[in-house]
Amino acid sequence: xxxxxxxxxxxxxxxxxxxxxxxxxxxxxxxxxxxxxxxxxxxxxxxxxxxxxxxxxxxxxxxxxxxxxxxxxxxxxxxxxxxxxxxxxxxxxxxxxxxxxxxxxxxxxxxxxxxxxxxxxxxxxxxxxxxxxxxxxxxxxxxxxxxxxxxxxxxxxxxxxxxxxxxxxxxxxxxxxxxxxxxxxxxxxxxxxxxxxxxxxxxxxxxxxxxxxxxxxxxxxxxxxxxxxxxxxxxxxxxxxxxxxxxxxxxxxxxxxxxxxxxxxxxxxxxxxxxxxxxxxxxxxxxxxxxxxxxxxxxxxxxxxxxxxxxxxxxxxx
Amino acid sequence: xxxxxxxxxxxxxxxxxxxxxxxxxxxxxxxxxxxxxxxxxxxxxxxxxxxxxxxxxxxxxxxxxxxxxxxxxxxxxxxxxxxxxxxxxxxxxxxxxxxxxxxxxxxxxxxxxxxxxxxxxxxxxxxxxxxxxxxxxxxxxxxxxxxxxxxxxxxxxxxxxxxxxxxxxxxxxxxxxxxxxxxxxxxxxxxxxxxxxxxxxxxxxxxxxxxxxxxxxxxxxxxxxxxxxxxxxxxxxxxxxxxxxxxxxxxxxxxxxxxxxxxxxxxx
Numbered sequence: 001x002x003x004x005x006x007x008x009x010x011x012x013x014x015x016x017x018x019x020x021x022x023x024x025x026x027x028x029x030x031x032x033x034x035x036x037x038x039x040x041x042x043x044x045x046x047x048x049x050x051x052x053x054x055x056x057x058x059x060x061x062x063x064x065x066x067x068x069x070x071x072x073x074x075x076x077x078x079x080x081x082x083x084x085x086x087x088x089x090x091x092x093x094x095x096x097x098x099x100x101x102x103x104x105x106x107x108x109x110x111x112x113x114x115x116x117x118x119x120x121x122x123x124x125x126x127x128x129x130x131x132x133x134x135x136x137x138x139x140x141x142x143x144x145x146x147x148x149x150x151x152x153x154x155x156x157x158x159x160x161x162x163x164x165x166x167x168x169x170x171x172x173x174x175x176x177x178x179x180x181x182x183x184x185x186x187x188x189x190x191x192x193x194x195x196x197x198x199x200x201x202x203x204x205x206x207x208x209x210x211x212x213x214x215x216x217x218x219x220x221x222x223x224x225x226x227x228x229x230x231x232x233x234x235x236x237x238x239x240x241x242x243x244x245x246x247x248x249x250x251x252x253x254x255x256x257x258x259x260x261x262x263x264x265x266x267x268x269x270x271x272x273x274x275x276x277x278x279x280x281x282x283x284x285x286x287x288x289x290x291x292x293x294x295x296x297x298x299x300x301x302x303x304x305x306x307x308x309x310x311x312x313x314x315x316x317x318x
Numbered sequence: 319x320x321x322x323x324x325x326x327x328x329x330x331x332x333x334x335x336x337x338x339x340x341x342x343x344x345x346x347x348x349x350x351x352x353x354x355x356x357x358x359x360x361x362x363x364x365x366x367x368x369x370x371x372x373x374x375x376x377x378x379x380x381x382x383x384x385x386x387x388x389x390x391x392x393x394x395x396x397x398x399x400x401x402x403x404x405x406x407x408x409x410x411x412x413x414x415x416x417x418x419x420x421x422x423x424x425x426x427x428x429x430x431x432x433x434x435x436x437x438x439x440x441x442x443x444x445x446x447x448x449x450x451x452x453x454x455x456x457x458x459x460x461x462x463x464x465x466x467x468x469x470x471x472x473x474x475x476x477x478x479x480x481x482x483x484x485x486x487x488x489x490x491x492x493x494x495x496x497x498x499x500x501x502x503x504x505x506x507x508x509x510x511x512x513x514x515x516x517x518x519x520x521x522x523x524x525x526x527x528x529x530x531x532x533x534x535x536x537x538x539x540x541x542x543x544x545x546x547x548x549x550x551x552x553x554x555x556x557x558x559x560x561x562x563x564x565x566x567x568x569x570x571x572x573x574x575x576x577x578x579x580x581x582x583x584x585x586x
Contacts, residue, residue, distance in 0.1 A: 055364040059363045066578040066586035075380050075383070078364070188581065303367075308482065308485075
């Protein structure tokens with residue numbers, strides 16, 4: 001950051017910032033400062049990787065989905081998540097190409113601990129109700145985070161997000177349909193649902209990130225990659241979902257949670273930011289290592305397939 | 319026996335002696351084949367060799383389970399049973415899928431080889447259903463054929479490439495020999511019941527389907543420079559291929575019904 005900037009770059013940077021401030025969108029082929037490219041790349045890679053790792057907690061329930069329609073619905077949903085990962089990694093590949101980033105490096109970064117994925121996907125999903133709650137609340141939270149990015153300054157990211165948000169709203173309805181069946185079901189089904197809500201609630205607070213504004217969050221706002229703070233997004237989530245959870249006759253496991261009329265904000269018990277942050281940084285959640293091992297096996301263990309698929313017959317013949 | 323009947327809706331089935339029994343038996347085989355393979359396919363979710371392949375395979379899994387749901391719905395309208403009960407509550411002894419399809423997936427080569435062998439069979443079976451005397455099934459077959467075309471194309475493309483050499487080719491060869499012993503199970507069951515063609519439910523005999531299958535499989539494998547195990551050149555129906563199942567199906571079914579059987583009367 002303190003490196004000497006060449007005068008011609010300084011002019012370019014000035015022009016770039018003027019474009020950002022005018023609300024213009026940046027294309028992959030446009031000049032952009034290295035700093036913009038790097039923070040954007042890191043962010044999109046994390047987003048893409050989260051989608052891919054996010055397939056695992058639900059994938060576990062595909063073989064056990066209790067009706068043919070649920071089985072089809074869940075398969076299609078998991079496929080969408082992997083598809084979002086694919087779209088995002090394509091954007092990251094293009095953006096990162098000048099830095100030597102490839103699909104290979106984007107994926108291997110996962111099991112070399114060089115990228116992170118969302119805290120929620122490190123967690124266990126021990127019952128069928130978890131499959132529903134992931135769709136309902138986790139995807140509900142993701143929609144809030146992602147729609148806030150739709151106006152991002154990086155045009156290729158914005159285009160992909162448009163499609164992702166549209167599909168996520170189906171996922172939310174899919175999750176809602178599962179949890180409604182449980183909420184209207186037997187005593188055991190309701191209990192299963194309540195337990196799942198209890199299990200996920202704190203991780204949903206953390207999902208949006210700490211309320212403090214980090215250096216990288218500051219930069220992302222400067223470059224208009226994102227414009228809302230973590231806390232604004234969390235408040236929006238609470239406003240939307242706390243009433244919905246209560247309307248089903250379910251409770252939330254936070255006795256401090258209430259809406260403060262005076263400040264027009266939700267008060268809630270602060271999650272242990274340090275503990276959650278460490279879990280995501282170190283991949284030390286209850287399911288982190290198991291799921292990373294699955295991704296590693298899929299990638300490293302089947303390199304022979306990818307090699308066979310791309311190898312040209314001419315090369316093979318040599 | 320004279321001209322086969324035309325049965326345009328479920329209510330007309332009762333007008334023809336033996337028809338219901340034969341068509342339900344056959345639909346059960348179709349449904350169980352597709353559900354079993356679709357379930358196995360879905361086990362690859364998140365685990366395929368690359369992201370694009372994961373997405374493609376998931377589409378195929380959904381198609382297969384969708385075909386199963388179609389067939390279960392057709393049985394349901396003939397017998398009054400519920401599709402989900404048929405899919406989730408029947409024990410292994412009542413399942414009529416070909417044993418080939420219940421095997422654990424194995425590696426990617428084995429998965430692709432099995433799919434290719436099945437898709438080639440399934441296409442021939444569906445083609446012999448387009449003119450089926452049971453019109454509800456004939457209409458479904460037309461739609462299913464459209465989707466199966468892409469499944470086969472996908473498997474052919476992957477298999478041709480895996481077969482070109484190196485580790486991939488070795489694995490494909492191993493899979494071909496391992497699976498050759500089980501393909502006879504595809505031709506078991508209803509295909510051996512002459513009433514199936516007499517009633518016009520299927521318009522080709524098992525011999526027609528088997529010889530077309532052997533010819534096509536052998537020609538394509540040879541095109542890709544792959545060996546053709548004897549069991550694929552001339553297929554012999556395995557008498558118990560759809561009635562006797564292994565531990566793999568037991569495990570599959572108990573996993574599939576884990577949530578359902580927690581409370582079969584509940585709405586999920």
